[in-house]
Amino acid sequence: MPLSREELQRRVDIRAECENNAEAARRLGISRSSLRENLASAAAKGIATGSGLEMPEFPPGDVPYLEKRELQSRSFEARKNSWAAHTWFEIKHKDSLPVGYAFVGDPHGDDDGHNVPQFDADMKALAKTEGVYAVAMGDFLNNWPSGGRLATKYADQSMSRKDGVEFMRWHLCDIGVPWRLLILGNHDDFTPLMQELIREIVRNTGAILHKWDARFVLCFPNGRRCFVKAAHDYKGRSWFHELHGNIRSFLDCPAHIVAAAHHHDWGKYEHEAPNIAHLMNPGLPFVSHLFRVRGYKHMDEWALTKDFPDYQEGATALAIIDPLAERGSRFVEIDMDLQRGLERLARMRKARAK
Secondary structure: OOOOHHHHHHHHHHHHHOOOHHHHHHHHOOOHHHHHHHHHHHHHOOOOOOOOOOOOOOOOOOOOHHHHHHHHHHHHHHHHHHHHHHEEEEEEOOOOOOEEEEEEOOOOOOOOOEOHHHHHHHHHHHHHOOOEEEEEOOOOOOOOOOOOHHHHHHHHOOOOHHHHHHHHHHHHHHOOOOEEEEEEOOHHHOOOOHHHHHHHHOOOOOOEEEEOEEEEEEEOOOOOEEEEEEEOOOOOOEOOEOOHHHHHHHHHOOOOEEEEOOOOOOEEEEEEOHHHHHHOOOOOOOEEEEEEOOOOEOOOHHHHHOOOOOOOOOOEEEEEEOOOOOOHHHHEEEEOOHHHHHHHHHHHHHHHHO
């Protein structure tokens, strides 16, 4: 703690009574180096023996650095603990009925190419089906940035920024879709306040919000666990294989489900990895499912000029997880036709409940 003006004056006066710094330091019970620092501080403040002046004493201009350092350390610990808790977090199911997780592709709800009929039909089906939960894969809006070349894109679409916000509120809160996880994509990051706006909209929905990717585990009463990796996109792209990035991610860290979006194309791939089955669910062959969802943005000018094909299927994928499955290939099954998958899930749950 900094010494008061009175204490500095006392130390200056004691030094004046002594022959040297060593004698003064002994009387004060401090080291000579501390005394020298005290005298220098006193001189800077105009404190001297018998001085006829009293110079002003200014408050510090900021919090002492060591206090900032302590706060920085506490902040780091909080961030580290939060990061760890959000990595491979567990979602615990209380029964062993088959469940569905819908991986909803990029809506781009304010784009003129947003496929309203298909999107509305898919969201309605999700809202009315029991035993299904939804994962948003990102890019809720075009959300063009305020400055730069892309800002002019608002002139090419009929929906305003305000209309886009209303779409998000309707999409995430009003139509009854059972959201469990929202992943924010690159378009959600174009403007600095959009992510905070999304957080505010879903604050009371119970949905988990993650930037870009999420890794979590679905846990069931019989001890089985389904490992899920969902990302707006993965590193790596190939002109001849839509799932190149998914495969790279799987090789880095295997999971039962490796889902991606972003490119507005789709595809799926199943792969048994027998050498690591014992690490997943002992006694059950480990089959991984890699897929990419297309989303709901059609007639994309960017895709047209870059000669990207306009895919028509695979907007949203449904993963059906059956915790009582006797075969690894039936523990998780992926249907790229959402409506068909939901109908199958309903039949499975009805049969199991008898």
